[in-house]
């Protein structure tokens with residue numbers, strides 16, 4: 001890990017709070033959240049949540065010789081070992097979004113733009129380029145050499161987009177501006193989804209869908225052609241059980257990215273090389289399971305590309321950038 005702390009660009013997020021999530025959500029907020037798309041009632045989980053925890057713990061224990069019973073829940077705060085922070089807990093985010101909602105109601109502020117507006121715009125336009133490139137390749141395989149092929153908004157309409165841990169949902173608004181139209185954002189914090197919906201309504205992006213969902217216990221039973229993550233894996237990795245939760249994360253995204261689809265991760269806690277290495281480890285683990293079950297499935301993800309235009313700095317002789325955005329293709 002590059003060892004940076006996950007903070008918004010112009011952070012005014014208050015220090016860790018001790019209030020419980022239930023203290024932070026008013027009756028008004030609860031009814032708005034209840035009005036939001038309730039996936040628990042619309043979708044049936046395809047996997048038992050306890051089983052997911054157990055599988056991930058077992059996988060990590062196999063790698064690290066760590067006891068399977070070490071897994072602890074995200075819903076309680078506990079003493080941390082190693083690199084962890086309050087940002088790994090749902091209670092932190094519930095509290096942060098309660099503040100941001102109050103700020104929005106009182107002052108109309110949209111809230112934090114994690115990693116800054118520039119990064120958000122780069123992620124959206126760079127990803128659009130990847131998607132149109134894929135469409136063009138596909139088209140050029142089906143038309144004669146030299147024939148002009150163009151990608152239009154209708155091609156982008158074929159890209160169902162999911163933003164995991166969407167927060168205030170502004171990244172999806174940026175994707176809408178780039179021409180994507182099938183847009184969904186999820187977050188495990190009801191306050192985030194409430195804020196994202198209010199901002200989308202305010203900014204006339206009424207077609208963006210938002211729903212409460214914990215990616216590690218996801219109730220989504222559909223796949224998406226493009227899955228985005230800006231800062232969410234970073235936050236997940238900051239929980240004291242970060243290594244186990246990261247395995248659960250990769251298992252979840254392996255199921256929700258459609259074959260041939262893309263996963264685009266933007267991180268300030270992992271470098272591009274670390275993310276690629278993490279995916280290779282995932283692939284090896286899947287291969288090991290596949291071999292046991294005599295399966296010939298290809299590994300879930302392969303590295304496709306990364307953003308090369310972020311400003312870089314040199315530290316200790318190494319060149320790095322503050323943020324990494326990496327695209328993986330689902331096999």
Ligand SMILES: C[S@@+](CC[C@H](N)C(=O)[O-])C[C@H]1O[C@@H](n2cnc3c(N)ncnc32)[C@H](O)[C@@H]1O
Pocket residue numbers: 006093112113114164165166167168169171186187188189192213214215216229230231232235236
């Ligand atoms: C650093 S913030 C980034 C928010 C947003 N992606 C952005 O770029 O503005 C991390 C987000 O991940 C959400 N999050 C963390 N763990 C999650 C989980 N297991 N499932 C869904 N959302 C999660 C938090 O509520 C928070 O909104």
